[in-house]
Amino acid sequence: MDQFDRKILTALSRNGRLSMTALAEQVGLSKTPVQNRVKQLEKQGFIRGYRAVIDREKLGEGHIAFVQVTLSDTRSAALDAFNRAVFDIREIEQCHMIAASFDYLLKIRTRDIASYRRVLGEHISALPHVAQTSTFVAMETVKDL
Secondary structure: OOOOHHHHHHHHHHHOOOOOHHHHHHHHHOOOHHHHHHHHHHHHHOOOOOOOOOOOOOOOOOEEEEEEEEEEEOOOHHHHHHHHHHHHHOOEEEEEEEOOOOEEEEEEEEOOOOHHHHHHHHHHHHOOOOOEEEEEEEOOOOOOO
């Protein structure tokens, strides 16, 4: 990984639809070496994929809440059960295991606070081994890459 690879990763993380010609211009190499580097970065797993950035507000999913989750059991089997179960809840956009006084931090997207309350009560609280949750509602998104 050198400075050109890092420049390629930065440029593609900002705009994954860049043409190889435009990418080459941005990083200061010709097209063929950039194509080879991108293929290598993909092969090595530095680039895991490409996706469209969706305006979730326009889809009616503008309400964001962060939920701290504390589990009643943190042995491997309990963690595995929780980890598998979060994939079944569409509204959970992100799930991170945290080294803190709680076990997980979830990012939840819903239409509004009433929808969030339903997801919390019917789905998140029902996840395996959930003992406690604390909710933090985002008032404004300042930076979201």
